[in-house]
Amino acid sequence: MTTGGEALVQTLSALGVHTLFGLPGVQNDYLYNAIYDMNAARAPEERLRVIHTRHEQGAGYMALGYALAGNCPGVFVVVPGPGFLNASAALATAYGLNAKVLCLSGQLRRDQLGRGYGMLHEIPDQLGVMRRLTKWAERVRTPDEASRLVLAAFNAMLSDRPRPVALECPMDVFSGQTSQEPGPFSLAVRRPQVDLDRVRAAAALLAKAQEPMILVGGGAQDASEEVATLAALLQAPVIATANGRGVLSSRHYLSHTLPAGHRLWAKTDVVLAVGTRMTMPLLYWGVDEDLTIIRVDVDPEEHTRILSPDVSLVADSRDALRALIPEVEARIRPRASRRAEMMALRHEMETEFERLQPQVTFLRTIRDVLPENGIFVDELTQVGYVSRFAFPVYEPRTYLTPGYQGTLGWGFAAGLGAKVAQPHRTVVTVSGDGGFLFAAQELATAVQHKIDTINIVFNDGAYGNVRRMQKEQYGGRVIASELHNPDFVAFAESFGALGLRATTPESLALAMEQALYQGGPTVIEVPVGEMPSPWQTIFMPRVRGRS
Structure with missing residues (x-):
């Protein structure tokens, strides 16, 4: 027999989680017991590292920093009620950053939920709050569900647009017994298929562009090589939002930040926006009929949130650009280097700064x-x-x-x-x-x-x-x-x-x-x-x- 807590931590470990941030407390004690017992049976290098913090917001932000820097899920564990609420700003930030974060919260016993008894750490409808701050949230209602719901959480977190997810688990589910062995542990992560007809339409527009621009956000962080290749083909400046910094090295002559993008915006004829909301250009810099907009974003809602683009590629940034590059290569003639022009622009901006x-x-x-x-x-x-x-x-x-x-x-x-x-x-x-x-x-x-x-x-x-x-x-x-x-x-x-x-x-x-x-x-x-x-x-x- 296995406890719900044991099933949960074994599943986390099997899914590649090596570190957990958090604070122990009465509603998650059995989870920490399970971690202790699992680690005691393993060699030191195979153990789940537990970093206990001095405040729940610290646990949440550490998991977020871990996810952003490591490009892997960051997991934090808190008690319900005030513990969860203390970490809620980190969840909201993770949501805005499209970060792979799992919040795991303890909960009251199942027979106490929703009764308003005034039990320790009780708040109304914690699960409802979780659902408003995350992409997906659920309650583990029985020990038998523990492993399956951890897997479902990871599938939701990693599929399509990455965003934080949350699980709450009553304390008697952590301690309860299940005869089901954890597993299977295979993920079923979804990514949209690239529409090749739209890729060809985008390539035709880019090949004809006289003043192209590539605008990159956080959604382009895993498409660095593809952005560099496409930028070189088009001799297009790559303008990074704050979340897009580092997609193209600042050493590259085509790499610039938003103030330089603003200087170029008035004469840009085609903009390829990759993994960015385009908030600044669309809401502040302005658009007109002479500007063609091509958007690459895994989330279909982002494409039309402010203004409908001329070509919409609903796809992972790397998948879309890998399909786009050969189509552009087939249509474009070699372009003269813009190194001198772009380095002059950089010098101009540095002088202004x-x-x-x-x-x-x-x-x-x-x-x-x-x-x-x-x-x-x-x-x-x-x-x-x-x-x-x-x-x-x-x-x-x-x-x-x-x-x-x-x-x-x-x-x-x-x-x-x-x-x-x-x-x-x-x-x-x-x-x-x-x-x-x-x-x-x-x-x-x-x-x-x-x-x-x-x-x-x-x-x-x-x-x-x-x-x-x-x-x-x-x-x-x-x-x-x-x-x-x-x-x-x-x-x-x-x-x-x-x-x-x-x-x-x-x-x-x-x-x-x-x-x-x-x-x-x-x-x-x-x-x-x-x-x-x-x-x-x-x-x-x-x-x-x-x-």
Whole structure:
């Protein structure tokens, strides 16, 4: 006989889950018992690693960072009610980022569900809340269902458009017995078939384009080689959204970010949008009858959410581009290199970005020290905002950002998860003093589990963006935006981490090099003053037609 908890963890292990983030508690104790017993029977290298955090939001964000950096499912376990709700911002962020995350929550006993008895951690309709924050959610109602529903969760998470999923499991299901052996464990992941007629129509339009553009988002992260090949054929600039950074290396002369895309938008005749919502161009930059739009997106709803494209390819980005490349090759004549033009544009944009000091110089310093395959985790801070368009990124999945959710405080914990997924890569997070303290207690997790990240805290003593807006837009009505902070160096040292302080870009470089040399979790405080606004370089005006 096997318990529901044992069936569940055996299935997770069989599906390739090696790490689990979370917090134990009364409603999931039997799950942790099952993990302990399974690990006790295995060699150390075959065990399921359990990283217990100091707060459920930390568990959720670590699973998210793990999924984004590792391109594999991130799993976290929490108790129901307040435990689940504490992690719900991470689920919302994972949903916006199309991340492969599984939330596994305990639950009350089956005979107590929905009764309103006021049992420990009880909230109304937790499953309903889960379903609104995920792609798929279900309750494990009997121990016999445990293995099957884990498999169903993975199939849902990985099929078509990846997004987070959730399972809740009553405590008596975790502890209950089943005679069914877990398995079979074969996944049945769905991906839409590429419509070859539409591929040929897209290829014909691209081959005739005089000023083509490729716009890439997070959905293109696994199509890096294909994007590079197609861009070279078309001599088309590749414009990366924040989520699309790293799809084409910043070293490539055709690689640019959104401000450069805005400069080119008015004269673009055909845009190929790959794995992106196209929010900025369609809602802010404008379109007209002279612009042809080709969209590649695995989710059919995204194709017409704002504006119907001329050609719609509902497919995985890599599948669609692999079909598109030979069709373009068959129709196009060799094109002259645009290297000189594109490098001039890059120089022009870099010159414009120089007004955003000291952010740009700090970012240049971080890039100089961070290895080429190192991972940079963006946060909602002045340096983070500028990084979205001014920080060079050389490989896919090495620039992590919270996307449109804008979840302040995600970065430190997400960076820990990224480091667990990629232990041999350097991970650097940037935070403001406000955002860092959202999850700073996870320094204890980093030290205990030996998760060595470099965490740079730009300390301006405020929610800096809010304070600047209060001064500039609301007549100096500064309220609830100035902060009292600890000594961040002493704070880090109190956990057993390395604490350093840098006051200039040069001293930041030295501090980062010391952190790399010494190893261990590191916090580098960088005291700063008020910084110039980046928003005019992010929300750019209409340059063509109707919005």
